[in-house]
Amino acid sequence: xxxxxxxxxxxxxxxxxxxxxxxxxxxxxxxxxxxxxxxxxxxxxxxxxxxxxxxxxxxxxxxxxxxxxxxxxxxxxxxxxxxxxxxxxxxxxxxxxxxxxxxxxxxxxxxxxxxxxxxxxxxxxxxxxxxxxxxxxxxxxxxxxxxxxxxxxxxxxxxxxxxxxxxxxxxxxxxxxxxxxxxxxxxxxxxxxxxxxxxxxxxxxxxxxx
Numbered sequence: 001x002x003x004x005x006x007x008x009x010x011x012x013x014x015x016x017x018x019x020x021x022x023x024x025x026x027x028x029x030x031x032x033x034x035x036x037x038x039x040x041x042x043x044x045x046x047x048x049x050x051x052x053x054x055x056x057x058x059x060x061x062x063x064x065x066x067x068x069x070x071x072x073x074x075x076x077x078x079x080x081x082x083x084x085x086x087x088x089x090x091x092x093x094x095x096x097x098x099x100x101x102x103x104x105x106x107x108x109x110x111x112x113x114x115x116x117x118x119x120x121x122x123x124x125x126x127x128x129x130x131x132x133x134x135x136x137x138x139x140x141x142x143x144x145x146x147x148x149x150x151x152x153x154x155x156x157x158x159x160x161x162x163x164x165x166x167x168x169x170x171x172x173x174x175x176x177x178x179x180x181x182x183x184x185x186x187x188x189x190x191x192x193x194x195x196x197x198x199x200x201x202x203x204x205x206x207x208x209x210x
Contacts, residue, residue: 015045051116059143072140074150096140104141161187
């Protein structure tokens with residue numbers, strides 16, 4: 001890649017020396033200096049080694065100075081609590097925060113990829129859901145292992161209401177003066193409206209209508 005070859009030298013002067021210096025400083029116990037060098041390295045070029053040692057240095061500094069006082073905070077932006085859907089999956093969106101650094105985020109049984117810790121990390125993941133009530137757990141851990149959890153509940157309904165007509169019975173004559181209609185309807189998600197010949201009638205959202 002000729003373009004990368006032309007630009008790599010500019011990045012190299014910050015990336016590689018600072019990365020290796022940061023590792024040496026960390027092993028010498030000079031934590032603040034190590035963090036500075038590793039941060040400079042990552043600002044020029046992404047490196048798994050620099051990310052690894054930066055998190056180790058941050059953790060050492062937090063533990064040395066007892067900086068971590070609070071559990072992480074999880075804010076779920078969507079879906080809303082007790083949301084109702086007929087889909088087969090839902091996208092969980094939100095943000096994880098910490099008074100120091102968030103390191104791990106897990107949604108359901110799946111770990112979200114986090115390359116390096118940060119005080120604030122947005123997350124987004126599509127999660128499969130089944131019929132009925134789905135409780136989806138989101139957890140976040142900081143560098144020292146403090147963990148917080150949040151649960152969002154999503155209700156799935158893919159089946160329409162059930163309707164039964166009791167009166168008039170099948171084959172009964174239709175009186176000219178009018179018709180008395182009775183029956184029963186039910187739906188697991190609740191009934192908000194019913195219609196007869198296009199005329200609308202509201203309902204209270206309960207699961208049964210008689």
